[in-house]
Amino acid sequence: MSEAMPARAQIALLTHAPNDLTVLQSALSQLPQEFPAVAGVNLQALESETQMATLLTHELADAQIIILRVLGRLGSVPGFAELLRQVQNRGLHLIAISGTGEPDLELAAVSTVASDVLQ
Numbered sequence: 001m002s003e004a005m006p007a008r009a010q011i012a013l014l015t016h017a018p019n020d021l022t023v024l025q026s027a028l029s030q031l032p033q034e035f036p037a038v039a040g041v042n043l044q045a046l047e048s049e050t051q052m053a054t055l056l057t058h059e060l061a062d063a064q065i066i067i068l069r070v071l072g073r074l075g076s077v078p079g080f081a082e083l084l085r086q087v088q089n090r091g092l093h094l095i096a097i098s099g100t101g102e103p104d105l106e107l108a109a110v111s112t113v114a115s116d117v118l119q
Contacts, residue, residue, distance in 0.1 A: 037062075
């Protein structure tokens with residue numbers, strides 16, 4: 001009897017805050033079984049453009065929505081240029097938000113969703 005492969009994530013949360021991933025795991029247990037697969041990624045574990053590219057082309061190859069929760073500036077996201085390139089090339093939805101909860105024009109500018117969705 002073969003074991004079913006876990007669904008690859010269609011939604012991804014990339015965050016600098018490990019606590020976000022704990023909250024995500026709790027929330028996932030409360031979602032309906034048919035809810036799309038969701039992955040959480042600790043940005044502190046990424047160190048380069050290459051690692052971001054590998055993440056996006058392997059573990060997150062099926063992702064359609066990427067939520068990027070940034071503590072600090074976009075420059076603090078390892079491989080951000082690669083993330084943006086793949087978002088544009090693959091037509092993904094990028095929701096970039098501030099880890100402090102404050103509106104951020106830089107993050108809004110790179111987001112690919114309507115402003116009301118970003119809010």
